[in-house]
Amino acid sequence: MGCCSGRCLLILLCCVQLITAVERQVLDFLGYQWVPIMINFFYIIMVILGLFGAIQYRTRYILLYQLWSVLWIGWNVFVSCLYLDLGGLSKDSHILSLGVSSHHSWWKDNGPGCQGESFLSDGWQNPQNPELTTVPSCWLEYQYIEVLHCTVQLLISLLGLVYSCYVVGMFSEVEDSYYK
Structure with a gap:
């Protein structure tokens, strides 16, 4: 097996997906x-299964990863449309927080170069109110x-999907030749 085989590239892509998924999970927790927390959790599990499938030559794990x-x-694509307000979706809705809280993207207050300014009246006693900041x-x-x-996740996932299809085909050829 060469260093740049499809299997090695799939393993590398799965590792990159795990790193980016954990980073995204942390920011969604913040x-x-x-909803993204739950979906990211399942995504992390499926990427680990895909990684194990590639390492252990398990086609079924890779097929689950592909699905x-x-x-x-x-x-x-849905999250991108939501944040860009496309297709009747609105980034101001509480879809991603399941409507149980008014929380939003961590990047809204902590993005690069963001400096919060509060407009508090002199009589206001609670400066922690996020509506006034x-x-x-x-x-x-x-x-x-x-x-x-989302775009980074899309690109990595598309590459992972392509390489996983290649690896499944490669594993199938090896299995077919083994049984002949």
């Missing part, structure tokens, strides 16, 4: 976005950061 990759691609200047608005996250 923003209390419950989840297709669902993951659809999820990232605005973030007027950011280098990149939070919805575009979220869409960039």
Whole structure:
């Protein structure tokens, strides 16, 4: 097996997917976005299964990884449309937090270059109220950061899907030649 075989590249892609998924999971936890937290959790499990499938030559694990990759691609397209307000979706809705809280993307308040300014009246006693804090200047608005996250996930998932199809084909050829 060469260093640049399809199997090695699939293993590398799975490792990169795990790193980016854990990073995304942490940021979704910080923003209390419950639906992405649950979906990211299943995604991490499926990527680990795909990784094990590639390492242990298990076609069924890779097939499960492929199925989840297709669902993951659809999820990232949905999240991108949500943050770009496409197709009747709105980034201001509480879809991602299951409507149980008014929390939003962590990047909304903590994006690159964001400096929060609060507009509190003199009689206001609770400065922790998030409705009274605005973030007027950011280098990149939070919805575009979220869409960039989705785009990176889409590209890695598409590459993983292509290489997993190649690896499954390669494993099938090896199994067919073994039984002949």
